[in-house]
Amino acid sequence: MVGSVACNLHGMTDEERTAHGEDPLDPGGYFIVNGTERVLMTLEDLASNKIMTEYTERYNERIYVAKVFSQYRGYRALVVVERNRKNLLEVTFPSVAGHLRFVDMMRALGMTCDADVVRAVSTDEEILTFMMQNLEESECETVECGVMYVGKKLAPNQTRDYQRKRAEFVLDNYLLPHLNYLMPRIVNEEDEECMKIVHSVRLAKAHFLGRMAEACFDLVLNRRRIDDKDHYANKRLKLAGDLMEDLFRISLNRLTRDVKYQLERASMRHRDLSIATAVRADVLTERLLHPLATGNWVGGRTGVSQLLDRIDHMSVLSHLRRVISPLSRSQPHFEARDLHPTQWGRICPSETPEGPNCGLVKNFAQMVEISKGVQSDEEIIKMLYGMGVERIGVEI
Template identity: 70%
Template sequence: MIDRRVLSKAYFTKEKIAQHHIESFNEFIDRGLQKVIDEHRIIETDIPETYVELGKIYVKKPTVVEADGLEAPIYPRDARLRNLTYKSFLYLEMAIFQDGTEVDRRVEKIGELPIMVKSKMCNLYGLSDEELVEKGEDPTDPGGYFIVNGSERVLMTLEDLAPNKIFVEYEERYGDKIEVAKVFSQRRGYRALVVVERNKNSILEVSFPSVNRINYVTLVRALGLEYDQDIVESVSDDPEIVKFMLENLEEAEVETTEEAIDEIGKKVAAGQAREYRRKRALYVLDKYLLPHLGDGEEDRIAKAHFLGRMAEACFELALGRRGEDDKDHYANKRLKLAGDLMEDLFRVAFSRLARDIKYQLERASTRHRELSISTAIRSDVLTERIIHPLATGNWVGGRTGVSQLLDATDYVSVLSHLRRVISPLSRSQPHFEARDLHATQWGRICPSETPEGPNCGLVKNLAQTVELSIGLEEKEVENIRRELLNLGMVPIRGDGIGWRI
């Protein structure tokens, strides 16, 4: 007989209770911050042959600048008692280039970042119980929260549908039941809904941001699959599905890639000159259609094959070979932890700082002043846009209640709050199936801890022995690609995004 008390003690200790938040924040410090900087790489300006190159970002341990100008380490207790924010300074290596020559390079302070209690950047990290007591801290405090203006605030774990995964379902349209394949394509914080639907005439239509219900064949031809055989093979070689595809090809509006691009241009830039229409159409295809596959010209064929997989899913549903996808199945869910939420916040805040640096440099150039990094950076631009959402709970993307005041009624309420999971669904709608206990929540979500009233089933708590997995590292992805090659798979394009037999 298994002694469950041993298992329970192994999971439900002060080190494990908020470990998911702490590990996620540590990952944000180690890789998330630099990832956002690398996405920008350079800040372009309107000054001829002038740009700013971005390098490595550094985070210091939390400090406070006293009234006499001295900088001293700060501990969570001090922040609570003095109504301060427990934060540290961010430093970024930057260089200004003019006419190909480096003018100014330095590591400059760009703002302040709130630090999670008990994370690797916290001043309490690695202290023994006796040392924690000396610093005025409770040794049983699990950490995993922030201190903003003296208040303890915890970031909620957000539950959402898995991005970049195809879901098929039936929808009602004018009294007819149609088959729909959807994917929430997500890259660098941008999320685009792409929908492939089979209408009552068996014709496929695609919708994505900026384009509403465009003919499927027109879209894949614009992406580079010009010949009928290539289009059919990108979907399936099954005779029944091929028959459906031949019906689509007969109804095709265009015959060539150029005609298809022009047709999309008429939708996204109606009334404009032909050259501008073409340029705008290609921009929309690269940036808004399936952004998780990339945003370059070389990614278009992979996007066409992904749309083919969505079309095949629609036809399989119509032929009864597969059922609708269960959106409440936990394999179709993903959890956003503190580190992911902070990365989203930092990405938006840094974009605003980059625009401000560009403006400050252009203003200095207009006034014929020497361009300098130190005068171009206003650190409060970044700091304000990070601390304000943490203090109010109003997150980027229009979400509210993401940051909440830690419920410190007693020790158990603290533990409960740190392990809470919230759903983005509206509280005012019934959503009976979403509120129900699902079989796949066994061992992952507590079956009994949920509030009564409108939040019932939408606000949940992690189970006692839950383990949260994280996404794959680039090295592991490379190993998978190597295995696919060994199995005889052929990459659709050079870097291995998209495969076929």
């Protein structure tokens, strides 16, 4: 990226830039690919790992939903807890067809006592009434029974051992993956310390599901409103660094697979191994340059990389500060296109194109600042404990 720490222009004074034939007023922030200037668009999306509530209709009945987009290392999974018309909670997440009973899911994650399940949700009297109905409908009393319930949903007509292993694998990898940051890469069932960490992560997932269930019940009891998807507190921006991180992750995986293939191929043909033949230099480079040159990004997104608009200096600044929404241009999306009060000071209220892109392609305000996280999580944790936040009973 021009102007970054890795750029030759970094740290130069205006006089030095002028001596090298560069414009000292050029803002940088774009890439030079095959001799053309390409700028990566900022992508706007819903916040990950945040519980959001909404209504939905099914068979002319209102369904109350709490959902979260759980994201970890590029993998994004939608986990949903909903209350059906019988006041029963159901859980859905990737790789599982259909709905799973909430209480049986809590059993599978390590909560054997009914009191623990209730406390993980809420101790409010009105919510306790709903939870009693869910406990009565539950068919599992032990952790093993809960795991087998999930396993039968995942792999029907298979052996019990396979169903158990498949259920544990899915629960550890596809259910709320953002809580897997402490999960060991290789799970050894004979290692007590390893299994202790695995069980603590599963209990943390059970408590998070309980928090989602509480949000769902609060919506039923009119204690909270549905979350506004257009509120900018519920949005996150993917800048050039995040986009390049996604691209590099996929490209590096392709490179490792190619290295493995080349090594297996050389071994089969009994050839001498060499770095030049095993690690092809063009694989990683081509995987990085092609999306930058065409704009076709990983995940099926198009138009992420665009040719920099050089009509004048104002158009350059405008193009570098553009924000694109992932919503379809062919759908109305009236609320998403409208100007939201929380965009004040963040998004320019007047600079947006006409036609189908109106309101979906926006630009940053002139004095906007983008936060990039915190330096230390420990300070935030100390601050939360100082405000009265209590531990959930499991060390994670």
